[in-house]
Amino acid sequence: MDLVSTALPVALGIVMLGLGLGLTVGDFARIAQRPRVVLAALLTQLVVLPAICVGLIYLFGLSPILAVGMMLLAASPGGPAANLYSHLFGGDVALNVSLTAINSVLAIVTMPVIYNLAAAHFAAGDESLGLQFGKAAEVFAIVLVPVGIGMLVRRWRERVALRLDRPVRIASMVVLGLLIGGALLQNRQILADNFGHLAGITAVFGMVNLALGYVVPRVFQVTHAQSVACSFEIGLHNAVMAIVVARTVIGSEQMALPPAVYTVIQLPLALVFGLVLGKTVASRRSTPHVGERLSPAGERP
Template sequence: MDLVSTALPVGMGMVMLGLGLGLTVGDFARIAHRPRAVLAALLTQLLVLPAVCVGLIYLFGLSPILAVGMMLLAASPGGPIANLYSHLFGGDVALNVSLTAINSVLAIVTMPVIYNFAVLHYAAGDGALGLQFGKAVEVFAIVLVPVAIGMFIRQRRATIARRLDRPVRITSLALVVVLIVAALVQNWEILADNFGHLAGATATFGAVNLALGYSLPRLVSVVHAQAVACSFEIGLHNAVMAIVIARTVIGSEQMALPPAVYTVIQLPLALVFGLVLMKMAATPHATPRAVERPTPIGERP
C-alpha cells in the first residue's frame, strides 16, 4: 500500500476527532427543536442527492468506476468545513453542528447501502468492488470511533478538548489538503483523461447540492438562517471520507478521483454561493421576521 493510502485514514481520523471534540450529547438532542429544518435536510441528503447524482452520471457519460465514485461522494455526509461556511454567511451554526453529528452516524448505514447499489447498477460484473460486512466495519471504525473518542474527551476533560480543538482542526485540514494533492498528482494521467467529464459532473453536482440545500428547506417555510445552514451542510460533502473509503477500504484509486476533483472545485464554488446568499439576505423580502440569530462557533444554545 502506498504512502497516500496509508496516511489518508490518519488524516480522516484527525478530521473526525476534531469533529468529536466540538460535540456534546446535547447536539444530537437539539435536533428535536428544529424538526422541520432537520427533516428537510436529511430527506434532501439521503433521497434527493443520490437521484440527482444518477442523472448527472448519465448526462456526463461517466465510466462505471467513476460513476461508483460519484455515488460514493453523494452518499458522504456533510463535512466540518460546512460549519465554517455557515458561520461566515449567516447560517445557524448550531443546526450545522447537529446535522453533521447525525449525518456522520447515519453514514455508517447509508454509505454502504448506496455504494452497494451503485456497484450492482454500474459495475455488476466486478464482484471485488462490493462493500461486504468486514469492509463496512472498517467504515464504522474510520468514521465513528474517532468521533466517539473526541466526544469522550470533551465530556471528561472539557478544558483539554478546547485546547486541542483548534490545533487538531488546523493540522487535519493541512494534512488532508496535502494528501488530496498527492492523490491527484499520483493519478495525473487518469485524471487528465477524465478531467473534462469529472469537472463538469462534480461542478454541476456541487452547484445543484447548494441550490437544493437552500431552496427545498425554504419551500417548507424554514427560516433563512437555517436554510443557509442546510445549504452548506448538504452542499459541502465530506469528500475526504469518500476518498478514504475508495482508496483504503475498496482499494480503488480511480474511484477516489470524483471526490478529489469535487474538493478542488466545491470550496471556491461554495464561497461564491455564500456571497449570493448574503446578497439575498440583504434584501427586505428575503429575511422574514422569524429569522433566528446565528449561533457563533463554539457557543451552545
C-alpha cells in the first residue's frame, strides 16, 4: 500500500478528532429540539440524493465501478467545509455542527448499506467489490472512534479541548489538503483520463445537492438560516471519507475517482451557489409584496 493510502485514514482520523473536540452531548440533544429541520435534512441526505445519484449514473452512462464510487460519495456525510461555508453565507452553524455529528454517526451504517446495494445493483457478480458488513467495523474505526475520543477529551478536559480545537482543525485541513494533492498528483494520469467523463456528473450532482439541501427544508417551513445550514451540510460531502473507504477499505483506486473529481469541483461551485443564493434572498427581501406599502424613506412600515 502506498504512503497516500496509508496516511489518508490517519488524516481523516485527525479531522474526526477535531470534530469531536468541538462536540458535546448537548449538540446531539439539540437535534431533538429541531425535529422538523433534522427530518428534512435526513430525508434529503439519505433518501432523495441517493435516488437522484442513481438517475444521474444512468444519464451519464458510468461504468459499474465508477457508478459504485458515485454512490459511495452520495452516502458520505457532510464535510468539515460545510461549517465554514454556512458561516460565510449566514447559516445556522450550530445546526451544522449537530447535523455533522448525527450524520457522521449514521455513516457507519448508511455507507456500508448504500455501498452494498450499489455494488449488488451496478456490479452484480464482481466479487472484488464486496464490502460486506464485516468491513463496517473499519468504517466505524475510521469515523466514530476519533469523534468519541475528541468528545471524551472535551468532557473530561474542556480547557485542553478548547485549546486544541482550532489548531487540530487547521492542522487537519492542511494535512488533508497536502494528502489530497499528493493523491491527485500520484494518480494524475488516471484522473486526467477520467476527469472529462466525471466532471459533468459530479458538477450536476453537487449543484443538485446544494439546491435541494436548501429547497426541501424550506418546504418544511424551516427558517432561511437553518436552510442555508442544511444546504451546505448536504451539498458539501466528506469526499475524503469516500476516498478513504474506496482506497483503504475496499482497495479500489478507480472507485475513488468520483469523490476525487468532486473535491476539485465542488468547493468553487458551492462558493458560487452561496453568492447567488445570498443575492437572490436579498433581492426578494428588498422587493415589496403585492399590496405592501413602502414608507417615504423606502422602508417597510
